[in-house]
Amino acid sequence: MSAIQTLATAHWDLQDLSAAQRAQALAVVEDGGVLCLSDLPLPGLEELRWLLDPKWADPRHKNISYEPADRSLRGLLGDAAVHEAAQRLVGGFHASAMELVAALAPGYAAGMRGAAASLRLQQVEGRTTSWRKDDSRLHIDAFPSRPNRGERILRVFRNINPNAKPRVWRVGEPFADVAQRFRSRVPPYRRWQAAALHRLGVTKSLRSPYDHIMMHLHDLMKADLDYQRNCPQQTVPFAPGSTWVCFSDQTSHAVMSGQFMLEQTLHPAVAVMQAPAKAPISVLEALWQRPLA
Numbered sequence: 001m002s003a004i005q006t007l008a009t010a011h012w013d014l015q016d017l018s019a020a021q022r023a024q025a026l027a028v029v030e031d032g033g034v035l036c037l038s039d040l041p042l043p044g045l046e047e048l049r050w051l052l053d054p055k056w057a058d059p060r061h062k063n064i065s066y067e068p069a070d071r072s073l074r075g076l077l078g079d080a081a082v083h084e085a086a087q088r089l090v091g092g093f094h095a096s097a098m099e100l101v102a103a104l105a106p107g108y109a110a111g112m113r114g115a116a117a118s119l120r121l122q123q124v125e126g127r128t129t130s131w132r133k134d135d136s137r138l139h140i141d142a143f144p145s146r147p148n149r150g151e152r153i154l155r156v157f158r159n160i161n162p163n164a165k166p167r168v169w170r171v172g173e174p175f176a177d178v179a180q181r182f183r184s185r186v187p188p189y190r191r192w193q194a195a196a197l198h199r200l201g202v203t204k205s206l207r208s209p210y211d212h213i214m215m216h217l218h219d220l221m222k223a224d225l226d227y228q229r230n231c232p233q234q235t236v237p238f239a240p241g242s243t244w245v246c247f248s249d250q251t252s253h254a255v256m257s258g259q260f261m262l263e264q265t266l267h268p269a270v271a272v273m274q275a276p277a278k279a280p281i282s283v284l285e286a287l288w289q290r291p292l293a
């Protein structure tokens with residue numbers, strides 16, 4: 001199973017860890033494990049407790065997203081005071097998450113694209129959705145409309161539940177095992193199909209063979225109920241106040257319960273990883289025995 005490692009640190013810049021400890025923690029993440037940091041402060045949360053209410057979430061959006069470049073928010077209802085409070089909360093988390101990643105993986109700065117942060121106010125349990133969108137089924141993240149040709153999806157999460165409620169995940173088997181298991185069920189890539197999807201506007205750019213395989217792995221995992229029940233897995237509760245980091249395009253994960261979370265997404269290039277051979281694209285290229293980007 002994928003590793004879960006917990007580190008007790010009170011510093012987002014990991015100043016209390018040696019370089020060797022940081023490199024080892026990064027190796028856990030690049031191996032597809034989950035790095036959990038238990039004691040990182042997030043000041044100001046108590047005064048913003050009133051913001052933790054699903055009534056501020058626009059139901060037309062999956063979550064409230066925050067664009068660091070201009071501090072804009074999408075999917076948030078309420079007046080200017082609500083927006084100002086959300087900017088403070090999510091903006092503060094964004095700055096801390098960036099500090100954490102810079103300390104954990106200094107090499108990433110040479111080739112990492114930033115992305116939005118998000119504030120999730122909805123309760124996980126009871127969300128009704130199609131099987132493909134059901135994140136309570138084990139899956140790896142793959143974007144249906146935004147092909148990424150192997151670029152990584154690194155995520156920093158923070159449980160900000162004020163009522164002592166954990167955010168509960170299931171974490172499944174290593175990526176190489178997932179890929180090996182479903183490989184024979186992934187249909188061949190057809191360039192004309194990818195071109196048609198692009199022409200129709202289903203994808204924002206041409207889906208590469210890598211994106212094709214990742215989308216199919218995502219769907220094959222979620223559609224297979226026997227796999228969902230019986231594959232190697234562990235249940236992992238993340239307590240309020242805990243922060244965790246993983247590559248969600250690699251770590252098999254399912255979100256089972258919880259409410260109120262902050263999340264920051266980053267996109268490091270494969271080339272800047274400590275061990276590029278661990279990236280999904282490297283694993284898939286070895287298995288398919290050809291270039292996939």
Ligand SMILES: [Fe+2]
Pocket residue numbers: 135139140141248253
């Ligand atoms: Fe996911």
